[in-house]
Amino acid sequence: MNIQAPLPLLAGLSPTQFMRRHWQKKPLLVRQALPGIKSPLSRSEFARLAASEDVESRLVSAFENRWALYPGPVAKLPPFSKPGWTLLIQGLEQHLPAAAELLDQFRFVPEARLDDLMISYATDGGGVGPHFDSYDVFLIQVQGQRRWRIGRQPDAQMRDDVPLKIIKNFEPEQEFVLDAGDMLYLPPGWAHDGVAVGECMTCSVGFRTPWRAELAKDLLSRLMDDEDQAYANRMYADPKQEATETPGLVPDQLLAFARDAAERALREPRALERALGEALTEPKPRVWFEAGAEYQPDQAVRLDRRSRMMYDKAHVFINGESFRAGGRDATLMRALADSKVLTRKQVGQLSEGARELLAQWVEDGWVQNEAEQG
Numbered sequence: 001m002n003i004q005a006p007l008p009l010l011a012g013l014s015p016t017q018f019m020r021r022h023w024q025k026k027p028l029l030v031r032q033a034l035p036g037i038k039s040p041l042s043r044s045e046f047a048r049l050a051a052s053e054d055v056e057s058r059l060v061s062a063f064e065n066r067w068a069l070y071p072g073p074v075a076k077l078p079p080f081s082k083p084g085w086t087l088l089i090q091g092l093e094q095h096l097p098a099a100a101e102l103l104d105q106f107r108f109v110p111e112a113r114l115d116d117l118m119i120s121y122a123t124d125g126g127g128v129g130p131h132f133d134s135y136d137v138f139l140i141q142v143q144g145q146r147r148w149r150i151g152r153q154p155d156a157q158m159r160d161d162v163p164l165k166i167i168k169n170f171e172p173e174q175e176f177v178l179d180a181g182d183m184l185y186l187p188p189g190w191a192h193d194g195v196a197v198g199e200c201m202t203c204s205v206g207f208r209t210p211w212r213a214e215l216a217k218d219l220l221s222r223l224m225d226d227e228d229q230a231y232a233n234r235m236y237a238d239p240k241q242e243a244t245e246t247p248g249l250v251p252d253q254l255l256a257f258a259r260d261a262a263e264r265a266l267r268e269p270r271a272l273e274r275a276l277g278e279a280l281t282e283p284k285p286r287v288w289f290e291a292g293a294e295y296q297p298d299q300a301v302r303l304d305r306r307s308r309m310m311y312d313k314a315h316v317f318i319n320g321e322s323f324r325a326g327g328r329d330a331t332l333m334r335a336l337a338d339s340k341v342l343t344r345k346q347v348g349q350l351s352e353g354a355r356e357l358l359a360q361w362v363e364d365g366w367v368q369n370e371a372e373q374g
Protein backbone atom coordinates (compact mmCIF):
# COMPACT_ATOMS: atom_id res chain seq x y z
CA MET A 1 0.00 0.00 0.00
CA ASN A 2 1.31 3.44 -0.92
CA ILE A 3 0.82 5.31 2.34
CA GLN A 4 1.50 8.68 0.70
CA ALA A 5 -1.25 8.37 -1.91
CA PRO A 6 -4.54 10.21 -1.28
CA LEU A 7 -7.44 7.79 -0.89
CA PRO A 8 -11.20 8.27 -1.42
CA LEU A 9 -11.51 5.93 1.60
CA LEU A 10 -9.99 8.68 3.77
CA ALA A 11 -11.70 11.68 2.13
CA GLY A 12 -8.69 12.37 -0.08
CA LEU A 13 -6.17 12.14 2.75
CA SER A 14 -3.25 9.76 2.44
CA PRO A 15 -2.92 7.11 5.15
CA THR A 16 0.07 9.10 6.46
CA GLN A 17 -2.01 12.30 6.75
CA PHE A 18 -4.96 10.47 8.25
CA MET A 19 -2.82 8.86 10.96
CA ARG A 20 -1.19 12.19 11.86
CA ARG A 21 -4.34 14.30 11.87
CA HIS A 22 -7.16 12.00 12.95
CA TRP A 23 -6.00 8.66 14.38
CA GLN A 24 -6.71 8.66 18.15
CA LYS A 25 -7.30 12.42 17.89
CA LYS A 26 -10.48 13.52 16.12
CA PRO A 27 -13.42 12.14 14.14
CA LEU A 28 -13.55 12.11 10.34
CA LEU A 29 -16.70 11.87 8.26
CA VAL A 30 -16.10 10.52 4.76
CA ARG A 31 -18.91 10.81 2.22
CA GLN A 32 -18.67 8.00 -0.35
CA ALA A 33 -15.55 6.45 1.14
CA LEU A 34 -16.54 3.19 -0.55
CA PRO A 35 -18.84 4.13 -3.44
CA GLY A 36 -20.98 1.30 -4.75
CA ILE A 37 -20.28 -0.90 -1.71
CA LYS A 38 -22.61 -3.85 -1.40
CA SER A 39 -23.51 -5.61 1.79
CA PRO A 40 -21.19 -8.62 2.11
CA LEU A 41 -24.17 -10.80 2.99
CA SER A 42 -27.91 -11.15 2.43
CA ARG A 43 -30.63 -11.21 5.11
CA SER A 44 -30.83 -15.01 4.90
CA GLU A 45 -27.03 -15.43 5.20
CA PHE A 46 -27.21 -13.07 8.14
CA ALA A 47 -29.82 -15.22 9.82
CA ARG A 48 -27.77 -18.37 9.14
CA LEU A 49 -24.61 -16.86 10.73
CA ALA A 50 -26.63 -15.57 13.69
CA ALA A 51 -27.82 -19.11 14.41
CA SER A 52 -24.33 -20.67 14.19
CA GLU A 53 -22.38 -21.80 17.28
CA ASP A 54 -19.15 -20.83 15.50
CA VAL A 55 -20.15 -17.19 15.20
CA GLU A 56 -20.08 -14.55 17.92
CA SER A 57 -23.36 -12.68 17.75
CA ARG A 58 -25.83 -10.77 19.91
CA LEU A 59 -29.32 -9.43 19.52
CA VAL A 60 -30.34 -6.09 21.00
CA SER A 61 -33.93 -4.94 21.00
CA ALA A 62 -35.75 -1.92 22.29
CA PHE A 63 -39.39 -2.93 21.93
CA GLU A 64 -41.79 -0.56 23.71
CA ASN A 65 -38.77 1.36 25.02
CA ARG A 66 -37.50 -1.62 26.97
CA TRP A 67 -33.88 -2.55 26.21
CA ALA A 68 -33.03 -6.26 26.01
CA LEU A 69 -29.82 -8.09 25.17
CA TYR A 70 -29.68 -11.71 24.00
CA PRO A 71 -26.24 -13.32 23.52
CA GLY A 72 -25.99 -15.51 20.42
CA PRO A 73 -26.40 -17.92 18.82
CA VAL A 74 -29.83 -16.59 17.94
CA ALA A 75 -31.92 -19.42 16.49
CA LYS A 76 -34.88 -17.27 15.52
CA LEU A 77 -34.66 -13.59 14.67
CA PRO A 78 -37.57 -11.22 15.32
CA PRO A 79 -39.63 -10.51 12.18
CA PHE A 80 -37.80 -8.30 9.66
CA SER A 81 -40.96 -6.20 9.52
CA LYS A 82 -40.77 -5.38 13.24
CA PRO A 83 -38.94 -2.11 14.04
CA GLY A 84 -36.48 -1.57 16.90
CA TRP A 85 -34.05 -4.48 16.88
CA THR A 86 -30.50 -5.07 15.77
CA LEU A 87 -28.29 -8.11 15.41
CA LEU A 88 -24.50 -7.82 15.67
CA ILE A 89 -22.00 -10.33 14.32
CA GLN A 90 -18.32 -10.13 15.30
CA GLY A 91 -15.37 -11.48 13.31
CA LEU A 92 -17.17 -11.44 9.96
CA GLU A 93 -13.80 -11.57 8.16
CA GLN A 94 -13.36 -15.15 9.41
CA HIS A 95 -16.53 -16.24 7.68
CA LEU A 96 -16.69 -14.24 4.45
CA PRO A 97 -13.88 -13.46 1.99
CA ALA A 98 -15.58 -10.16 1.00
CA ALA A 99 -15.46 -9.06 4.64
CA ALA A 100 -11.76 -9.98 4.87
CA GLU A 101 -11.10 -7.85 1.77
CA LEU A 102 -12.91 -4.90 3.31
CA LEU A 103 -10.84 -5.21 6.49
CA ASP A 104 -7.63 -5.40 4.43
CA GLN A 105 -8.24 -1.85 3.18
CA PHE A 106 -7.38 -0.68 6.70
CA ARG A 107 -3.98 -2.35 6.85
CA PHE A 108 -2.25 1.02 6.93
CA VAL A 109 -2.69 0.38 10.68
CA PRO A 110 -0.48 -2.42 12.03
CA GLU A 111 -2.04 -5.87 12.01
CA ALA A 112 -1.28 -6.09 15.73
CA ARG A 113 -3.85 -3.31 16.29
CA LEU A 114 -6.54 -4.49 13.88
CA ASP A 115 -9.15 -6.59 15.60
CA ASP A 116 -12.09 -7.57 13.46
CA LEU A 117 -14.96 -6.58 11.22
CA MET A 118 -18.32 -6.45 12.93
CA ILE A 119 -21.58 -6.13 11.03
CA SER A 120 -24.87 -5.00 12.41
CA TYR A 121 -28.21 -5.46 10.78
CA ALA A 122 -31.00 -3.24 12.12
CA THR A 123 -34.64 -2.68 11.40
CA ASP A 124 -36.02 0.87 11.51
CA GLY A 125 -35.07 2.58 14.77
CA GLY A 126 -32.71 -0.25 15.78
CA GLY A 127 -29.43 0.44 17.58
CA VAL A 128 -27.50 -0.30 20.76
CA GLY A 129 -28.05 3.08 22.41
CA PRO A 130 -25.58 5.91 23.13
CA HIS A 131 -22.30 4.45 24.42
CA PHE A 132 -18.50 4.75 24.54
CA ASP A 133 -15.95 2.33 23.13
CA SER A 134 -12.40 2.11 24.40
CA TYR A 135 -11.01 1.62 20.91
CA ASP A 136 -10.95 3.41 17.56
CA VAL A 137 -13.65 2.51 15.09
CA PHE A 138 -14.45 3.02 11.41
CA LEU A 139 -18.23 2.83 10.91
CA ILE A 140 -19.05 1.93 7.33
CA GLN A 141 -22.60 2.16 6.06
CA VAL A 142 -23.03 -0.78 3.69
CA GLN A 143 -26.77 -0.69 3.11
CA GLY A 144 -29.59 1.74 3.86
CA GLN A 145 -29.20 4.72 6.19
CA ARG A 146 -28.15 5.25 9.79
CA ARG A 147 -28.29 8.45 11.83
CA TRP A 148 -25.20 8.95 13.99
CA ARG A 149 -25.08 11.41 16.84
CA ILE A 150 -21.65 11.89 18.42
CA GLY A 151 -20.11 13.96 21.20
CA ARG A 152 -17.21 14.16 23.63
CA GLN A 153 -19.61 13.56 26.54
CA PRO A 154 -17.86 14.70 29.72
CA ASP A 155 -20.58 13.08 31.87
CA ALA A 156 -19.65 9.37 31.81
CA GLN A 157 -22.54 8.14 34.01
CA MET A 158 -24.25 5.01 32.72
CA ARG A 159 -27.86 3.99 33.09
CA ASP A 160 -28.23 1.33 35.76
CA ASP A 161 -31.67 0.12 34.69
CA VAL A 162 -30.68 -1.56 31.41
CA PRO A 163 -28.65 -4.68 30.47
CA LEU A 164 -26.41 -2.66 28.13
CA LYS A 165 -23.82 0.05 28.71
CA ILE A 166 -25.93 3.07 27.80
CA ILE A 167 -24.97 6.66 28.63
CA LYS A 168 -27.38 8.26 31.09
CA ASN A 169 -27.35 11.87 29.92
CA PHE A 170 -26.19 11.79 26.33
CA GLU A 171 -25.34 15.24 24.94
CA PRO A 172 -24.62 14.89 21.23
CA GLU A 173 -22.64 17.66 19.54
CA GLN A 174 -22.91 16.57 15.92
CA GLU A 175 -25.33 14.56 13.83
CA PHE A 176 -24.86 12.87 10.47
CA VAL A 177 -27.04 10.60 8.37
CA LEU A 178 -24.82 8.06 6.62
CA ASP A 179 -25.82 6.61 3.25
CA ALA A 180 -24.46 3.39 1.79
CA GLY A 181 -20.75 3.96 1.03
CA ASP A 182 -20.30 6.69 3.69
CA MET A 183 -17.95 6.17 6.63
CA LEU A 184 -17.38 7.75 10.03
CA TYR A 185 -14.12 7.39 11.96
CA LEU A 186 -14.24 7.86 15.73
CA PRO A 187 -11.30 7.90 18.13
CA PRO A 188 -11.59 6.03 21.45
CA GLY A 189 -13.84 7.56 24.06
CA TRP A 190 -16.17 9.50 21.73
CA ALA A 191 -19.76 8.90 22.70
CA HIS A 192 -21.91 7.74 19.78
CA ASP A 193 -25.41 6.60 19.03
CA GLY A 194 -26.37 5.07 15.70
CA VAL A 195 -30.03 4.62 14.89
CA ALA A 196 -31.24 2.86 11.75
CA VAL A 197 -33.35 4.98 9.40
CA GLY A 198 -35.33 2.17 7.83
CA GLU A 199 -33.66 -1.22 7.47
CA CYS A 200 -29.87 -0.93 7.30
CA MET A 201 -26.51 -2.64 7.65
CA THR A 202 -23.36 -1.12 9.09
CA CYS A 203 -19.85 -2.59 9.29
CA SER A 204 -17.41 -1.57 12.02
CA VAL A 205 -13.67 -1.99 11.79
CA GLY A 206 -12.61 -2.59 15.38
CA PHE A 207 -9.19 -2.35 16.96
CA ARG A 208 -7.36 -4.13 19.76
CA THR A 209 -6.39 -1.92 22.61
CA PRO A 210 -4.77 -4.10 25.26
CA TRP A 211 -4.88 -3.01 28.87
CA ARG A 212 -1.47 -2.97 30.46
CA ALA A 213 -2.43 -5.44 33.19
CA GLU A 214 -4.12 -7.85 30.76
CA LEU A 215 -1.11 -7.86 28.41
CA ALA A 216 1.38 -8.27 31.26
CA LYS A 217 -0.62 -11.20 32.63
CA ASP A 218 -0.67 -12.94 29.26
CA LEU A 219 3.04 -12.33 28.59
CA LEU A 220 4.23 -13.33 32.06
CA SER A 221 2.24 -16.56 31.98
CA ARG A 222 3.68 -17.36 28.54
CA LEU A 223 7.20 -16.66 29.82
CA MET A 224 6.69 -18.92 32.81
CA ASP A 225 5.16 -21.69 30.70
CA ASP A 226 8.35 -21.89 28.69
CA GLU A 227 9.90 -24.72 30.73
CA ASP A 228 12.74 -25.31 28.31
CA GLN A 229 14.47 -22.20 29.53
CA ALA A 230 17.47 -22.69 31.79
CA TYR A 231 16.05 -20.22 34.34
CA ALA A 232 12.94 -22.34 34.79
CA ASN A 233 14.69 -25.47 36.00
CA ARG A 234 15.92 -24.44 39.36
CA MET A 235 14.28 -25.37 42.62
CA TYR A 236 14.34 -23.25 45.73
CA ALA A 237 16.92 -24.35 48.33
CA ASP A 238 17.59 -22.91 51.81
CA PRO A 239 20.42 -24.81 53.50
CA LYS A 240 21.04 -21.78 55.74
CA GLN A 241 17.45 -21.42 56.99
CA GLU A 242 17.59 -21.00 60.78
CA ALA A 243 14.95 -22.22 63.21
CA THR A 244 12.20 -19.59 63.44
CA GLU A 245 9.94 -18.24 66.20
CA THR A 246 7.80 -16.46 63.58
CA PRO A 247 6.76 -19.24 61.19
CA GLY A 248 4.14 -16.98 59.58
CA LEU A 249 6.77 -14.60 58.20
CA VAL A 250 7.70 -14.99 54.50
CA PRO A 251 11.46 -15.52 54.35
CA ASP A 252 13.41 -12.67 52.67
CA GLN A 253 15.38 -15.31 50.81
CA LEU A 254 12.21 -16.70 49.23
CA LEU A 255 11.18 -13.21 48.11
CA ALA A 256 14.62 -12.77 46.54
CA PHE A 257 14.25 -16.14 44.77
CA ALA A 258 10.83 -15.14 43.41
CA ARG A 259 12.05 -11.75 42.22
CA ASP A 260 15.05 -13.35 40.56
CA ALA A 261 12.84 -15.91 38.81
CA ALA A 262 10.58 -13.23 37.33
CA GLU A 263 13.48 -10.99 36.34
CA ARG A 264 15.39 -13.82 34.69
CA ALA A 265 12.35 -14.69 32.61
CA LEU A 266 12.07 -11.09 31.42
CA ARG A 267 15.81 -10.82 30.77
CA GLU A 268 16.04 -14.05 28.77
CA PRO A 269 17.13 -12.99 25.28
CA ARG A 270 14.18 -12.73 22.87
CA ALA A 271 11.77 -14.37 25.32
CA LEU A 272 9.50 -11.34 25.74
CA GLU A 273 9.60 -10.64 21.99
CA ARG A 274 8.57 -14.23 21.36
CA ALA A 275 5.78 -14.17 23.95
CA LEU A 276 4.39 -10.93 22.51
CA GLY A 277 4.43 -12.20 18.93
CA GLU A 278 2.78 -15.46 19.93
CA ALA A 279 0.15 -13.63 21.99
CA LEU A 280 -0.66 -11.19 19.18
CA THR A 281 -1.09 -13.91 16.57
CA GLU A 282 -3.00 -16.36 18.76
CA PRO A 283 -6.22 -17.31 16.93
CA LYS A 284 -9.43 -16.25 18.64
CA PRO A 285 -11.39 -18.96 20.47
CA ARG A 286 -13.93 -19.61 17.70
CA VAL A 287 -11.41 -19.76 14.86
CA TRP A 288 -10.70 -23.08 13.20
CA PHE A 289 -8.83 -23.93 10.01
CA GLU A 290 -9.70 -26.35 7.23
CA ALA A 291 -6.71 -28.67 7.43
CA GLY A 292 -5.68 -31.38 5.00
CA ALA A 293 -4.83 -29.62 1.75
CA GLU A 294 -1.85 -30.99 -0.15
CA TYR A 295 1.03 -28.63 -0.74
CA GLN A 296 1.91 -27.85 -4.36
CA PRO A 297 5.56 -26.74 -4.39
CA ASP A 298 5.44 -24.83 -7.70
CA GLN A 299 2.55 -22.53 -6.88
CA ALA A 300 2.03 -19.12 -5.35
CA VAL A 301 0.62 -19.06 -1.81
CA ARG A 302 -1.87 -16.85 0.00
CA LEU A 303 -2.39 -16.46 3.73
CA ASP A 304 -5.74 -17.88 4.83
CA ARG A 305 -8.12 -15.08 5.82
CA ARG A 306 -8.26 -16.48 9.37
CA SER A 307 -4.48 -16.55 9.82
CA ARG A 308 -2.69 -13.89 11.79
CA MET A 309 0.93 -13.44 10.74
CA MET A 310 3.45 -10.89 12.03
CA TYR A 311 7.18 -10.59 12.53
CA ASP A 312 9.87 -8.78 14.47
CA LYS A 313 13.62 -8.42 13.95
CA ALA A 314 14.40 -12.04 14.79
CA HIS A 315 11.14 -14.00 14.41
CA VAL A 316 8.19 -14.79 12.25
CA PHE A 317 4.91 -15.41 14.07
CA ILE A 318 1.88 -17.19 12.73
CA ASN A 319 -1.23 -18.27 14.63
CA GLY A 320 0.42 -18.32 18.04
CA GLU A 321 3.67 -19.99 16.97
CA SER A 322 7.09 -18.43 16.56
CA PHE A 323 10.02 -19.24 14.31
CA ARG A 324 13.54 -17.81 14.17
CA ALA A 325 14.18 -16.43 10.72
CA GLY A 326 17.09 -14.64 9.11
CA GLY A 327 18.48 -13.77 5.69
CA ARG A 328 16.43 -14.36 2.58
CA ASP A 329 13.89 -16.61 4.30
CA ALA A 330 13.10 -13.80 6.75
CA THR A 331 12.69 -11.28 3.92
CA LEU A 332 10.27 -13.59 2.11
CA MET A 333 8.28 -14.55 5.21
CA ARG A 334 7.95 -10.87 6.13
CA ALA A 335 6.63 -10.24 2.61
CA LEU A 336 4.03 -12.96 3.20
CA ALA A 337 3.00 -11.32 6.49
CA ASP A 338 2.78 -7.84 4.94
CA SER A 339 1.13 -8.63 1.61
CA LYS A 340 -0.54 -11.97 2.48
CA VAL A 341 0.83 -13.49 -0.74
CA LEU A 342 4.04 -14.99 -2.09
CA THR A 343 4.43 -15.37 -5.83
CA ARG A 344 5.58 -18.65 -7.32
CA LYS A 345 8.98 -17.06 -7.91
CA GLN A 346 9.27 -15.99 -4.26
CA VAL A 347 8.28 -19.46 -3.07
CA GLY A 348 11.09 -20.83 -5.26
CA GLN A 349 13.60 -18.62 -3.43
CA LEU A 350 12.83 -20.06 0.02
CA SER A 351 15.33 -22.43 1.63
CA GLU A 352 14.40 -26.08 1.89
CA GLY A 353 13.66 -25.72 5.60
CA ALA A 354 11.38 -22.75 5.03
CA ARG A 355 9.57 -24.55 2.25
CA GLU A 356 8.94 -27.51 4.55
CA LEU A 357 7.44 -25.09 7.04
CA LEU A 358 5.26 -23.58 4.33
CA ALA A 359 4.13 -27.08 3.31
CA GLN A 360 3.12 -27.72 6.92
CA TRP A 361 1.16 -24.45 7.02
CA VAL A 362 -0.66 -25.41 3.82
CA GLU A 363 -1.56 -28.79 5.33
CA ASP A 364 -2.76 -27.06 8.50
CA GLY A 365 -4.93 -24.71 6.43
CA TRP A 366 -3.06 -21.59 7.57
CA VAL A 367 -1.84 -20.83 4.05
CA GLN A 368 -3.32 -21.81 0.71
CA ASN A 369 -1.82 -22.69 -2.61
CA GLU A 370 -3.03 -20.41 -5.31
CA ALA A 371 -2.77 -20.51 -9.07
CA GLU A 372 -0.84 -17.44 -10.20
CA GLN A 373 -3.00 -14.53 -11.32
CA GLY A 374 -2.17 -11.93 -13.95
Ligand SMILES: [Mn+2]
Pocket (backbone or CB within 6 Å): 131, 132, 133, 137, 192
Ligand atom coordinates in the same frame (compact mmCIF):
# COMPACT_ATOMS: atom_id res chain seq x y z
MN1 LIG B 1 -19.67 1.59 19.31
